Amino acid sequence: MNDCIFCKIVKGDIPSKKAYEDERVYAFHDIAPAAPVHVLVIPKEHILAGVDEINEQNADIVAYIFTVIPKIAKELGLTNGYRVVSNIGADAGQTVRHIHFHIIGGATLGAMA
Numbered sequence: 001m002n003d004c005i006f007c008k009i010v011k012g013d014i015p016s017k018k019a020y021e022d023e024r025v026y027a028f029h030d031i032a033p034a035a036p037v038h039v040l041v042i043p044k045e046h047i048l049a050g051v052d053e054i055n056e057q058n059a060d061i062v063a064y065i066f067t068v069i070p071k072i073a074k075e076l077g078l079t080n081g082y083r084v085v086s087n088i089g090a091d092a093g094q095t096v097r098h099i100h101f102h103i104i105g106g107a108t109l110g111a112m113a
Contacts, residue, residue, distance in 0.1 A: 006098040010044050020072045025065060027072050027103075036106030037076050041065055042098060049097035051088045062099070069103060078105040 008014040009028060016028035019039045030038040043061045048054065054062055073082050082105030087094040 004046055004096070004098050006040075006042050006096055006100065007046050010042070019076065020068065022068070024061065025068050027068075030102070034102075035104045035109065037078060037082070037104065039072060039076065039103045040100050041069060041072065041103060042100040046098050048099040050094060050099050051086050053099070065101060069101065073103055073105065076103070076105070078103070081105060081109075083109055 005014060009016045010026050018026070018028050020027035020041075024044060025041060026044050027039050027041040030040055043065065045061075047058055047061060051062075069084060082103055085102040085104060086100070087102075
């Protein structure tokens with residue numbers, strides 16, 4: 001998608017602080033972190049707008065992302081735990097319709113709202 005900010009980050013058109021990259025996934029530090037460590041993990045290909053579009057045909061990329069998340073968390077030093085969050089839709093605060101997962105940690109996190 002030409003107007004997707006995350007697609008522009010993957011292409012290098014918008015700078016980001018990379019946390020992890022492989023052939024399928026890109027992870028970068030959030031510009032407005034909610035905790036000392038706050039990284040977004042996205043598929044490089046814009047195939048899904050959000051978790052609400054996961055189905056049998058595209059679930060493989062989500063499964064792959066969840067195999068990569070623990071590796072990223074370990075590299076970030078999140079040994080005491082972390083939270084993985086995905087906001088779905090406007091009411092949940094999703095602002096970019098490119099499926100992504102937040103890795104949040106580096107401090108004791110409060111209770112979920």
